[in-house]
Amino acid sequence: xxxVKVFVTLRESVLDPQGTVVKNSLHSMNYSEVSDVRxxxxxxxxxxxxxxxxxxxxxxxxxxxxxxxxxxxxxxxxEEAVAQ
Amino acid sequence: xxxxxxxxxxxxxxxxxYHAVKDELxxxxxxxxxxxxxxxxxDGILLPGGFSYGDYLRSGAVARFSNVxxxxxxxxxxxxPILGICNGFQILLEAGLLPxxxxxxxxxxxxxxxxxxxxxxxxxMFSSAYGKGEVINIPIAHGEGNYYCDEAVLAELxxxxxxxxxxxxxxxxxxxxxxAGIVNEEGNVLGMMPHPERAVDELLGGADGLKLFQSIVKQxxxxxxxxx
Numbered sequence: 017x018x019x020v021k022v023f024v025t026l027r028e029s030v031l032d033p034q035g036t037v038v039k040n041s042l043h044s045m046n047y048s049e050v051s052d053v054r055x056x057x058x059x060x061x062x063x064x065x066x067x068x069x070x071x072x073x074x075x076x077x078x079x080x081x082x083x084x085x086x087x088x089x090x091x092x093x094x095e096e097a098v099a100q
Numbered sequence: 101x102x103x104x105x106x107x108x109x110x111x112x113x114x115x116x117x118y119h120a121v122k123d124e125l126x127x128x129x130x131x132x133x134x135x136x137x138x139x140x141x142x143d144g145i146l147l148p149g150g151f152s153y154g155d156y157l158r159s160g161a162v163a164r165f166s167n168v169x170x171x172x173x174x175x176x177x178x179x180x181p182i183l184g185i186c187n188g189f190q191i192l193l194e195a196g197l198l199p200x201x202x203x204x205x206x207x208x209x210x211x212x213x214x215x216x217x218x219x220x221x222x223x224x225m226f227s228s229a230y231g232k233g234e235v236i237n238i239p240i241a242h243g244e245g246n247y248y249c250d251e252a253v254l255a256e257l258x259x260x261x262x263x264x265x266x267x268x269x270x271x272x273x274x275x276x277x278x279x280a281g282i283v284n285e286e287g288n289v290l291g292m293m294p295h296p297e298r299a300v301d302e303l304l305g306g307a308d309g310l311k312l313f314q315s316i317v318k319q320x321x322x323x324x325x326x327x328x
Contacts, residue, residue: 030248033206084158086201087248
């Protein structure tokens with residue numbers, strides 16, 4: 017069994033209005049060292065082992081559903097988990 | 101002409117759409133549930149607004165994989181008119197029937213008010229009853245109507261005259277090039293954020309949306325009804 021952590025964020029070329037608001041708020045709190053904020057989604061998938069390589073399956077899930085690749089980038093981390 | 105009003109869990113403009121088509125336009129309409137196996141008996145497909153599947157993950161992302169969407173793709177390929185309004189537009193984008201994607205409104209606010217639209221292209225089956233450049237009043241109600249596509253797609257949209265409606269004057273949501281509604285290259289799939297089905301009777305504040313539905317019926321009659 018695997019635990020998969022999926023991170024989805026707006027592409028660099030796409031303006032992130034939420035991130036801009038949070039950045040401005042941080043600046044108003046005097047955290048002037050913050051130059052950019054991007055807000056995204058975090059998902060945890062528990063995936064059973066199968067004949068298919070888990071990387072391949074997760075990549076397909078990201079491309080088809082978890083991210084909209086027109087405006088979003090994704091990355092994921094796979095950890096082997098021990099069944100409880 | 102018989103329309104299908106597709107109903108997803110979370111659709112909330114389906115009744116307005118049905119009312120517009122059945123009572124104001126005077127065409128046939130039926131509600132069709134999202135798990136329907138066939139749309140063969142319908143001449144036009146309407147995807148209403150709302151919050152299908154709670155807009156979980158992204159607007160339209162889950163609805164796009166519902167059973168009926170396979171049939172919507174088939175109907176689009178067969179050249180039937182497909183109209184997606186608001187959440188319906190978002191579903192068409194997620195399904196790849198129209199190019200681009202929706203971002204949150206640049207103000208981050210849900211906006212619900214009547215706006216001015218400009219008819220950029222009146223040579224589509226959805227806009228032929230309007231004049232070119234005509235300015236119409238149609239309500240909007242969305243939090244994610246900030247249309248985006250990359251430069252290559254935008255160039256294609258312009259080249260093929262696929263931009264049908266733009267916001268006139270103030271852009272309410274930050275959409276690229278003031279885009280409010282686009283058609284596919286073939287011209288039979290229209291997606292738009294504003295709600296023409298809410299503007300079909302003066303009693304409701306305006307009837308500028310009715311011509312959109314009349315355009316669809318006009319085109320269908322010209323194609324299917326034999327002149328005596």
